[in-house]
Amino acid sequence: MTERIEKVLASVLAKLLPYLDERQKRLVAGAAARVVGHGGIRTVARAAQMAETTVARGARELHTGPEPDGRTRSLGAGRKPLREADPGLVPALLALVEPDQRGDPESPLRWTTKSTYKLAAELTRQGHPVGPDTVAALLKAEGFSLQGTTRTTEGARHPDRDAQFRYINDQATRHLADGQPVVSVDTKKKEVLGDYAVAGREWHRSGEPVQVRAHDFPEKNATKAVPYGVYDIGADTGWVGVGCDGDTAAFAVATLRRWWDAEGRHRYPDATRLLITADAGGSNGYRVRAWKKRLADFAHAAGLEVTVCHFPPGTSKWNKIEHRLFSAISTNWRGRPLTSHEVVVNTIAATTTRTGLRVRAELDTGSYPTGETVPEEVMERLPLDPHGWHPKWNYTLRPEPPAPLPEAPGPDAAFGRFPAMDRAPSWLGHPTLTGLEPGAFGELHDRYLAHVDAHPTAVLPGKRHAFGTGSRKLSSTDRLTIALVALRWRPPRAVLAGLLGVSAATVSHTVREVTADLQALGHTVPSGPIPVRTTEDLAALVNQPAL
Template sequence: MPLGAALSSATIPAGTELEAGEEPLGRVRRPGGGRKRVADLDPGLRPALLALVEPDVRGDPMSPLRWTVKSTRALAKALTRAGHRVSADTVADLLREEGFSLQANAKTLEGNQHVDRDTQFRYLNEQARAHRDACQPVISVDTKKKELVGEFKNDGRQWRPAGDPVPVNMHDFADPKLGKAIPYGVYDLAANTGWVNVGTDHDTAAFAVESIRRWWHGQGHAAYPRATRLLITADAGGSNGYRTRAWKLELARLAAETGLTITVCHLPPGTSKWNKIEHRLFSHITMNWRGRPLTSHEVIVQSIAATTTRTGLRVMAELDTNAYPTGVTIGDAEMAALALTRHAFHGDWNYVLHPHPAPAIPAARTPEPCEPQWTPALLTDPALTGMSRDQLHDLVQALAPDGDTQRGRPPRLAFPDQVLATVLHLHVNLAAEPLAVLFAGSRTAMHRTLLKIRKLLKAHGIVIPPAATPPAALTVLHARVLAQGSEASSKIKTTC
């Protein structure tokens, strides 16, 4: 050891022990020795930090960082301004000690749930099971997120040589020549197969039904050659929403064209993430093209068709360059003429389109002598209501104490007409559209009326049974709706 080194006699043995790989005989530094931590020197640092991180719980709700991104650097600056000198690294250490970590948002709040949400899911499952047990096709449909076509960034990463990422545009402005791609998917639940129709125009009801038509002719008919029925499960909104008139009209045309009885069951509002097609088809398509610019429609179609899974998913895709204009209006007469029947449970969500509608009687035709003619009194015909006029009167009287009440604006329909319209709805399956024409009201008001009277009937334990066979007078009502629907004075608000 060099001469002149100022070392104590106690330090020299400790150094030789460390060199030999042995533990020191005793502690070299005295307990409590060394530099003190900032949090120990400043007792107010930790409470001040927690007040900034959680101002609503532990501090002032008017904190300057209440509405900013709380990075460790921003927190350190705010603490320093408040008299607590601290670095960003120390802030991070303190947060970890307090049980904090970087957290992303979690999509768990579903908002208000419909009162019949779970019941509709059970009903939909029963319908799907009945169709599959009878070897009838069951499909889930929806529109995937629209994709920009061109050199645009696509989320995700793919393996490439280091330092050689695919160059893409800095801004996501749609290319006017290439436009967007609109993938509409059809997923066969039993066969685990998918069909995607990639549109280039608009996501309309006509485009949605055309996608189902292409699936049936290209894949469905071969898989189910003896099928007579088809069950479609769809979201409550969008181009295939339960309020969209054009969706029902186009499905009726598809039913007449294919000879299939098409049943539609919609998922309750706000539950689109539970649609089977989302996690059995669309999620795998997204993973298949992750990190890859979708430079052309051909690339999109080929990427979709190349999607597979370990469970055997097979996907077919094709490009649809047809035009699908928006703003198409469907009149009341067209809706009333549809061969559509609604289920007893939530007929707005569950309904059937029949392939062979009953022939309508032209309005100008002279009726046969024995055939009933249109008069307002025909609406109370026992053949249409399933009860005598006296029984109908007694039903009105029984419901009047609870239902014939004045709240706000007076109703457009008198209470007896409200009950009569609901009886016709339940007994002969007249929908809100033709009833609105027959009672000279609006479709929206008729929907509210039917809901109100049905609740009253349920509260009183009264059941209106459906007719076993359609009465002859129903064709007279049908002709009346067609005649009234063509008059400008009878137009009511429509939803396209």
């Protein structure tokens, strides 16, 4: 009878035990021994080919119940973890993965990819033999994980950044509550047209991807698409003009005008105001004069009071158009080469979202050359009202024509423009400062005017400023005076700019141009004994004897 039982047990246990862990094997053997009764431990041990102590332990565990922590082996059994067997392993690993944070320039893996294989190899070299899987487990236990970079750093934060956000939100809320249109505008990244790779993937038959170029370097004079978008926040609709020329203020306002004529005025027939939220830079930046000038023309033609609120520098991604319109467009054309303007326009126009976004796109073949300048006197006459809060970022253009220019006197033959009033104080032309007596200064001035009239192109590379702009807003007397003073006494450009009421850049450009003219005339400016640093230093020299 015992032999038959042992054979049956051996057959059953041989099929069952390979699928069990150590603890489960002990419990099954212990249960079988208790069922057999007297002599069961020895019988089961022979049938299962296990030690009698293991079977006896399984029987005891059935009687006492499972381990409270659910472990397979008893406490302290099995091989110790590497972090316990080698106490220096974890500190050595952390020293390898954290040198960027700790600033350790001597770390052997500071400038390499810290893969688990390289970390394991370096730890082994240091006397801590370990495999890559164990390295991964140790890193996870220490709170590490594989992570990419995250776009959160905005650079220097303007102290009024958050306050400007609240101001824009208040303006938008008021306009929307009154039924007035609110739009967000911006230029999307320029796209080179052709069979170039585009980020993202699309479904295709296996082994049949879209064939594109092996490199992404655009050809010389490659055709580009310039998408400029207008996102209507209240209607959740987008309008994108795809340009073929430059990303200029003229192109930006032309796209805004087409949106208003085709959609805006029909959607908002009773509108009297328009709010535009824009970035701080680019073709619609708050420093771009051409943007304000052309926007004033649009406001007058459309009969709208146009308010513009710019986001602070470095915060363009907060503009609604970025994550409401442009992100959806980028998703729609992922993995699809943009081979022509037609593909770009059709792909943009087909962009939709589950929340109801609709987009209209048009190709704009107009010419929008760069380099447009707007003189100061034109800016001063725009119907522009700066707001009380950050007037450079927030302003309103009234639907009025610009104020007329005052009637100007006859043209100045030397410069081919209306003469500018002298800006420099009279004492700045003192012989001590210019190094010339009044008679010698007048003679040099006449030679200078004759040279400029005969040579409209500067000696330096490039052309002079357009008449009436930049340094050409200064009279010929002012231009020659500040050049002589700058070359003789070498004061900071800001000092001369403050005396003339112009920018330091205007002074620098004037000195460069006049210096080239003086060299062509063969005139050398004698240097003063010491450079001056302040306006007071210059004024003090006038009261001293001529040097």
